[in-house]
Amino acid sequence: MNPDARRFRKRSLFLLAYLVFALLPIYWMVNMSFKTNGEILSSFSFFPAELTWENYKRIFTDASWYSGYINSLIYVFINTAISLAVALPAAYAFSRYSFLGDKHVFFWLLTNRMTPPAVFLLPFFQLYSTVGLMDTHLGVALAHLVFNVPLAVWILEGFMSGIPREIDETAYIDGYSFPRFFLTIFLPLIKAGVGVAAFFCFMFSWVELLLARTLTSVNAKPIVATMTRTVSASGMDWATLAAAGVLTIVPGAIVIWFVRHYIAKGFAMGRV
Amino acid sequence: MNAIQKPVNQKAWWLVLPVLVCVAFSAVLPLMTVVNYSVQDIISPERRVFVGTEWFAAVMRDDELHSALLRQLGFSLAVLAVEIPLGIALALSMPATGWKASAVLVIVALSLLIPWNVVGTIWQIYGRADIGLLGHMLQRLGVDYNYTGNARDAWLTVLVMDVWHWTPLVALLCFAGLRSIPDAYYQAARIDGASRFAMFRYIQLPKLRGVLMIAVLLRFMDSFMIYTEPFVLTGGGPGNATTFLSQYLTQKAVGQFDLGPAAAFSLIYFLIILLLCFVLYNWMQRVGTQDMKEAT
Numbered sequence: 001m002n003p004d005a006r007r008f009r010k011r012s013l014f015l016l017a018y019l020v021f022a023l024l025p026i027y028w029m030v031n032m033s034f035k036t037n038g039e040i041l042s043s044f045s046f047f048p049a050e051l052t053w054e055n056y057k058r059i060f061t062d063a064s065w066y067s068g069y070i071n072s073l074i075y076v077f078i079n080t081a082i083s084l085a086v087a088l089p090a091a092y093a094f095s096r097y098s099f100l101g102d103k104h105v106f107f108w109l110l111t112n113r114m115t116p117p118a119v120f121l122l123p124f125f126q127l128y129s130t131v132g133l134m135d136t137h138l139g140v141a142l143a144h145l146v147f148n149v150p151l152a153v154w155i156l157e158g159f160m161s162g163i164p165r166e167i168d169e170t171a172y173i174d175g176y177s178f179p180r181f182f183l184t185i186f187l188p189l190i191k192a193g194v195g196v197a198a199f200f201c202f203m204f205s206w207v208e209l210l211l212a213r214t215l216t217s218v219n220a221k222p223i224v225a226t227m228t229r230t231v232s233a234s235g236m237d238w239a240t241l242a243a244a245g246v247l248t249i250v251p252g253a254i255v256i257w258f259v260r261h262y263i264a265k266g267f268a269m270g271r272v
Numbered sequence: 273m274n275a276i277q278k279p280v281n282q283k284a285w286w287l288v289l290p291v292l293v294c295v296a297f298s299a300v301l302p303l304m305t306v307v308n309y310s311v312q313d314i315i316s317p318e319r320r321v322f323v324g325t326e327w328f329a330a331v332m333r334d335d336e337l338h339s340a341l342l343r344q345l346g347f348s349l350a351v352l353a354v355e356i357p358l359g360i361a362l363a364l365s366m367p368a369t370g371w372k373a374s375a376v377l378v379i380v381a382l383s384l385l386i387p388w389n390v391v392g393t394i395w396q397i398y399g400r401a402d403i404g405l406l407g408h409m410l411q412r413l414g415v416d417y418n419y420t421g422n423a424r425d426a427w428l429t430v431l432v433m434d435v436w437h438w439t440p441l442v443a444l445l446c447f448a449g450l451r452s453i454p455d456a457y458y459q460a461a462r463i464d465g466a467s468r469f470a471m472f473r474y475i476q477l478p479k480l481r482g483v484l485m486i487a488v489l490l491r492f493m494d495s496f497m498i499y500t501e502p503f504v505l506t507g508g509g510p511g512n513a514t515t516f517l518s519q520y521l522t523q524k525a526v527g528q529f530d531l532g533p534a535a536a537f538s539l540i541y542f543l544i545i546l547l548l549c550f551v552l553y554n555w556m557q558r559v560g561t562q563d564m565k566e567a568t
Contacts, residue, residue, distance in 0.1 A: 012365070018380075022440070023382075028394065029386075032397065042403075044408050086290040087291065098278040110549070113493055123301070126305065127302060142297065143298055149291055149294055149295055153291060155445075162482075203385060227390065245393075249382055252384070253382065256377065260378065263448045
């Protein structure tokens with residue numbers, strides 16, 4: 001066997017080993033979601049002895065369950081849209097110009113991710129009650145900007161810096177206005193960055209629990225908060241939680257399926 | 273961010289302004305409230321006493337805090353030491369094109385999409401020797417494994433869970449970074465007869481610097497604030513083997529309704545993360561510029 005083929009085998013083996021490691025807990029969750037609580041706690045088995053759809057049925061028929069998914073999706077999409085909309089021009093400014101305090105502001109942005117969210121609960125609660133944003137989708141979306149905007153700016157700046165400045169200059173000489181240049185020439189070049197940034201914004205907002213739970217009560221209650229209901233005085237409802245967990249993966253998997261091409265081969269020039 | 277030969281343009285501030293407005297509303301205002309709490313003794317919403325730096329002094333002397341901080345540092349360093357190399361290796365071995373690339377990308381991203389409390393709950397079952405796959409398998413192999421009773425097992429379980437949960441973040445960032453390296457670089461290296469390692473060290477690694485910076489800082493600060501997963505999995509135990517900083521903080525803030533000390537604690541907490549990130553950031557930038565100088 002030639003060395004190239006051997007290296008290829010070693011690589012695939014490593015990848016395969018990792019995929020197994022990644023999938024086993026998820027397999028166990030799926031396995032649990034088709035069992036009854038009694039079966040989960042009483043015996044070890046690779047497959048449910050009697051396959052039950054009860055757990056999924058409960059989620060799809062109970063409005064307090066499925067509305068959680070809808071609420072989450074609404075505020076996650078609002079959040080992702082706002083994050084990208086404000087981060088794109090800012091990242092362009094950071095990657096193209098130097099201005100007073102640019103480096104400090106750039107690092108300061110990231111520091112907003114460094115505060116433990118538990119600390120912010122009470123201040124957020126007071127602030128949002130005052131301005132009437134409690135229990136609204138917009139409220140949660142705005143709160144999640146704290147950690148998503150800095151992330152989006154950092155990722156996008158990295159990708160934008162990889163695009164040579166000559167492209168901007170040529171476009172200006174050709175008489176493009178800034179918005180037209182940005183939307184029709186520049187944006188397509190950094191598709192990979194936008195794809196990655198959008199996925200991470202979606203992901204971090206989707207799984208965030210503390211803020212989302214504190215800032216909502218009924219109208220905008222997210223699925224992650226509904227899930228905590230499975231812990232009750234009568235014990236854990238493992239099976240329903242597992243089914244809900246399986247269902248929370250689905251929207252994100254669809255999102256990554258749509259952005260996969262952008263991540264894998266969005267642009268072939270410059271550096272990241 | 274490389275500040276080489278960028279034209280000075282103060283109008284660029286207008287492009288940054290929307291970001292500042294968003295972040296100011298949802299971060300600066302709450303942070304100021306916390307600062308306000310940290311210098312007061314809040315007996316009831318109407319009765320507050322200004323106490324100056326008393327809480328800060330009390331928190332600094334807290335022995336439990338010191339041990340939680342040490343545990344936290346150890347955990348975060350272990351997280352970085354495992355996840356960064358593993359993430360790079362994973363990104364290097366992921367196929368670049370075809371349906372396999374899409375399938376692997378989606379599978380790798382799955383663990384990121386599970387809400388954190390569910391991650392903890394699933395691993396709680398997964399690690400149990402009687403009904404969980406991991407615990408059961410380890411027991412079959414003759415390992416005496418018990419994450420609820422044994423401190424070392426509990427710590428390792430939290431670490432493995434974190435590796436499982438977050439390595440994909442590093443891998444996805446690196447994967448996107450690798451895909452952006454032009455083929456011309458590889459061709460040039462092949463003509464020079466560069467070894468596989470040399471290719472990685474002098475072409476891929478320098479090109480990954482930007483995304484690696486984001487990955488290291490993100491993983492560091494997020495692991496430093498880890499809360500939900502160990503809380504659900506082990507509840508901080510056994511003893512306090514897996515009580516990390518944020519859990520200790522939450523015990524203080526929620527458990528005892530001590531708003532003042534909790535606020536002072538969280539400000540110190542924030543400053544520690546800030547300091548460590550700043551050091552990491554500057555160190556990585558220096559290494560990066562040295563690399564570039566060597567290359568030219």
